[in-house]
Amino acid sequence: MSDLTKKSAAELAAMLAAGETTSVAITQACLDQIDAVDTDIHAFLHVDAEGALAQAAASDARRAAGTPASPLDGVPVAVKDVLATEGLPTTCGSKILDGWIPPYDATVVSRLKEAGLPILGKTNMDEFAMGSSTEHSAYGPTRNPWDTDRIPGGSGGGSAAAVAAFEAPLALGTDTGGSIRQPGAVTGTVGLKPTYGGISRYGLVAMANSLDQVGPVTRTVLDAALLHEVIGGHDPLDSTSIDQPLPALADAARQGAAGDLAGVRIGVISELRGEGYQAGVEQRFDEAVALLTKAGAEVVEVSCPSFxxxxxxxxxxxxxxxxxxxxxxxxxxxxxxxxxxxxxxxxxxxxxxxxxxxxxxxxxxxxxxxxxxxxxxxxxxxxxxxxxRTLISRDFEAAFAKADVLVSPTAPTTAFKIGEKLDDPVAMYLNDVATIPANLAGIPGLSLPAGLAPEDGLPVGFQVLAPALADDRLYRVGAALEAMLEKEWGGPLLAQAPALGGAR
Incomplete structure (x- = not known):
């Protein structure tokens, strides 16, 4: 595995800006990693090697001319197969769209191209985003890079697995009830669902219009903020799009990484823990909350009874x-x-x-x-x-009167084994119990790794929620916690994954 695939998107962007590498070299390293591990992981449904390398060469030409299209120009990205991509298959993980090639790009895909990010291909997903495990794909399940006998979450398990297996530094997912955050939790990656309307839904094949949102899947909080800034903002093609500028998301992440949360009020949601939550998940959550307190945050308990x-x-x-x-x-x-x-x-x-x-x-x-x-x-x-749904929104309003952000475990358990819950839909649905309230209320939510559960050595996710349009708070708090945790671990959590591209 190339050292380039281990770098964060921010690190790769800095290397490109300094002339220390090229987009073609980075993109080829990602394609080589896909060739090496994706037979086992099955994160991708379609890989566009020729297109990605052509886009990378164009990026290198812009860099050479001193006219990069964006700070992330030249950093490769993978796209969930529920987003329309002109000239590339878009199946939504379903046989009913097998072979369909859209004649247009989703707005977020257009923005990736305008910013110069080479698109590696389309990632696997539960059919029409209906699932919590990526076992419901018509093209076979994706496997968790931490343990290939286990699920990578869903519906966007392909995007999360691609990032966790070092096949792509960045990916796009969609979150209807937790389909970015829950895969992030079980694969040790970072996933963000934005404020409803904060990122365009044009070209997203809808499952539930009032719930679906596109968002970033990355390995660091800063990377998520950088990608969010590329794809976010108003889109006149989307009637649900919010017509106002994004806050300074990357700056918020950089501020948070300094580790000072003095004056920040953090509310622990009492209804999102306890019965049904794995002991190791709660242990890592409590340890993370203690670190936030150490950083100067004020921690209070809040109740949201309608949850x-x-x-x-x-x-x-x-x-x-x-x-x-x-x-x-x-x-x-x-x-x-x-x-x-x-x-x-x-x-x-x-x-x-x-x-x-x-x-x-x-x-x-x-x-x-x-x-x-x-x-x-x-x-x-x-x-x-x-x-x-209205009562849930009111509970959030009351809770945010007491706290700047709310926190909970992202998912009640670590990754379960493939096939374990296929015959019990209700048990499968329970994986989304902590993530669904944010979708119903339209508020933003971030999941980041909180460590490994002592019972099974698998990743645990920590969820941060903020009021609508306050996505920057997520990046500040998330980056602060990430920095403190990585200091304890001696590096990123994914560095502790098994050696073969994060797979075993």
């Missing part, structure tokens, strides 16, 4: 929106088409196509969502879930 209903509300709202969004896959306009024998009607073609093209989890959520929206049940289920 106990968040999981139930989410699994009514999300399937309802998903059932509406997936109605577009009708075999008539694009994607897979299965034509039964004889002279089938349009309805029969549609039925056969959806039966062959959608996996079991997608079918399950479509049925649940259609039921919740049906006549006679809308008020009893979907309507009630939206009322709970």
């Amino acid at each position: 106990v209903h968040a999981l139930a509300a989410y699994y009514l709202i999300m399937p309802s929106e998903a059932s509406s969004n997936l109605a577009r896959f009708d075999a008539m306009r694009y994607g897979l088409r299965v034509v039964p024998d004889g002279d089938p009607s349009a309805e029969e073609v549609m039925r056969a196509t959806r039966d062959a093209g959608f996996g079991d989890e997608v079918k399950r959520r479509i049925i649940l969502g259609t039921y919740a929206l049906s006549s006679g049940y809308y008020d009893a289920y979907y309507g009630q879930a939206q009322k709970v």
